[in-house]
Amino acid sequence: MIAHKEINKKHNFALIVALAVFMLTAAFIGPSAYVKAVNIYDKIRVLNQIISIVNENYVEPVNWDEALDGAFLGMLDELDPHSSYIPRDHLEGITEQYHGKFEGIGIEFDLLGGYITVISPVVDSPSDRAGLQPGDKIISIDGKDAFGxxxxxxFTTLRGPKGSAVKIMIKxxxxxxxxxxxxxxxxxxxxxxxxxFMIDDETGYMRLTRFASTSAEEVSEAINTLRSKGMSKLIFDLRxxxxxxxxxxxxxxxxxxxxNDTLVFTNGRKPDMSEVYTANRNQGYGDFAIxxxxxxxSASASEIVAGAIQDLDRGLVVGETSFGKGLVQRQWPLKDGSALRVTIARYYTPSGRLIQRPYDKGNRDYYQDFGKKDREEVLDSLRIGKPKYKTKKGREVFGGGGISPDIHIPLIEYNAETNNLLGNPKRLTFNWGTGFANEKKxxxxxxxxxxxxxxVTDEILxxxxxxxxxxxxxxxxxxxxxxxxYIKSVLKAEVAGAIWxxxxxxNVLVxxxxxxxxxxxxxxxxxEFLNAN
Structure with missing residues (x-):
């Protein structure tokens, strides 16, 4: 439990600082902003009072880290669905996911049957070079039992500085x-x-799962590789x-x-947060259909790419209407190692479409709405009265709710038993596939x-x-x-993954x-779009 005197000292100090900032700021702001500052200060005083009462009277000791993190999250929830507070213990994993690298042995893994199970070694990583295979179980690390x-x-045992060694026992x-x-x-x-990879002699395929710090470089290298193999058509999978x-x-x-067309532009409250991003005509590839x-x-950065290709008539967008996230966040580091992401602008496609869906009904409705079975039909009906825009060659597109595909392909829904088999935490298809591959590879x-x-015959199924x-x-x-x-196709893909x-x-799943x-x-x-450009 945090001592009452200690927490009061900290929060009284915070109030003194807030008051000092308020008094200094008030001298330089107009009457309207002055009133807003007074209101903010009043709320800070109420917050301090709430903390003091809870700390002194609540029936159990309070974890103030969690309680105040919750308060921060609640405050940001009132702004929009995408402004967020990232606690310190979550930030490293989130940053790493998009930064593009870490130091370790390089495996995709899961915990199955109490042991670290290799799903796949990262290509050309130390684990790949050491010959680790899908399905391998790591039963000890540096002589210490790894069960449970x-x-x-x-992460703490397998990761470490580049050049350091780790001994693992494999079953x-x-x-x-x-x-x-x-x-x-x-x-x-x-x-x-x-x-x-190439689907056939003419058609390339790329699947991008996120827009990380190295994504453009990865995509550029892949395009060059596929073009060298004769690609004249590309499926770019942003699902x-x-x-x-x-x-x-x-x-x-x-x-x-x-x-040299506009690819996307942002419009923010502050002038430095409004930008226009323009294509460099000398670095684009124009020799394949897309x-x-x-x-x-598919959301946010995916919608920027899809929106640019659609608005500039560079290719076709196929599938379902995308998520509809048209807000730009900027991240600020905080002194305790946590971080704050705040929406600073809205983004617009080249034709001027705002892709952000309305969120005035609250976060619950915002996130539940896109999962409804009749979502596409509802979106079609809502387009009546929506702003209309024109692509570069005059095609009609709509704003206000994600990127609508040129060709609609409905979501394939699988029944509960199928989802139970394929999504089971025991990774049933993977485990079966590695065993089958070991016998047949x-x-x-x-x-x-x-x-x-x-x-995959009925007998194998x-x-x-x-x-x-x-x-x-x-x-x-x-x-x-x-x-x-569908289950047969997943099993076949798992066998291929276990071998290669x-x-x-x-490759097999696609x-x-x-x-x-x-x-x-x-x-x-x-x-036709390619030839017209």
Whole structure:
């Protein structure tokens, strides 16, 4: 429990500082701002009074770190859905996700059966070079038993300075005895482009999961690689990409535009927060047609890219109407190691469309609204009376609610039993796939032959169902119904991933993706846009 005198001293000091700032500021502000400052000071006094009463009288000791973090979050919730306070213990993970690198051994992992289980080694990482495989279980680290380890302990034990060593004991399916591997830690890139390959002789595919600090560089390198393989058509998959850095979105959009057109512009309360971002005609690629795939979870930076390509008639946008996040945040570090993200501007597509959805009904409705089954029908009806805009070549588009696709492909919904199997925390498909791959991996020379020759038969599917039963997961396979083909495609992808890595997993999954199959015929129209530019 925090001593009453100590907390009162701290908050009295805070009030003195706030009052001093208020008195100094008041001399330089007009009557209207003066009144607002008085109101803010009154609320600070009330907050101090609440803290004092709670600290002195509440029935149990108060965790003031959590309580005040909650107060900060509540205050920011009143502004908009995307301004936020990031506690110190969350900030490092969030920053790392978008910064693009860390130092360690380089594995994608999960905790399965009490042990660290390798989902996939990061390509060309120390774990990859040491020969770690999907499904490997790390049973000890530097001689210490790793059973029951927490995620936080995984990070503290496996990560470390570049050049330092760690010894891990591996238990591998099909190998009788555990064996030890010494791995020298290195700098590990966190790739945001998780897949890049040719679907066929002409069509390239790229899947970007977030807009991190290295995303534009990753996309540029992938484009060059795919062009060298003969790509004349590209599917750029931004489904479920929730965004990231604005600058990276601008740089990626610039890769597809060969004119000096505006890519996006922002409008803020302060002049220095309003900017116009223009394409550099000398660095765009204009020799392939493009289709951008989006869904209801594509947001923010994804919408900047999709909006620029649509408004400038560079290609087609296919899928569902996107999330509708058109607010720009700036992050400020705070003295205790936490951070504050505040909305500083709204962003607009080249035609002038504001992509931000209304949020006047509160955060609960804002986030629940986009998950409704009839969302697309509701959005269509709401477009009546919405502002209309024109693309560069005169096509009509609408503002006020995300990016509407040129070609609508509805969300495929799977039943509860399917979601239970595929989303189960025991990672049923992965575990089955690694076991099956261990027995069969010598049957195919490469993923291309595997994809052509291997099919998940009903017999193999029943083997998976038996495996699920052994894991004591209750399900009714009779309720799978029409989802059987999808489950088979996931199982096939898991086998490929277990043999050749995560890129192979996506390669096989994409080749059986019904949304991508639906998008491919629309390249005829996308080519018309390319030829007209």
């Amino acid at each position: 380890i927490s995620r936080e302990e995984v 591998r399916t099909g190998v009788e005895d555990p064996f030890e591997v010494e791995i020298i830690r290195d700098q590990i890139p966190i790739y945001s482009l998780v897949a890049s 479920t990409n929730s965004g990231g850095y604005l600058e990276q979105a601008v740089n990626i959009a610039d890769l597809f535009i060969t004119s 289709i951008v795939l989006i869904n209801r979870w 010598g049957n195919w020379k490469n993923v291309h032959l595997f994809n052509q020759e291997f099919q 029943n083997d998976f169902y038996s495996f699920v039963g052994e894991k004591e997961v209750i399900f009714d396979k009779g309720d799978i119904g029409s989802d059987k083909a 890595g995560r890129s192979a997993y996506y 080749s059986n993706d019904p949304n991508i199959r639906s998008a491919l015929p629309h390249f005829e129209v996308a080519k």
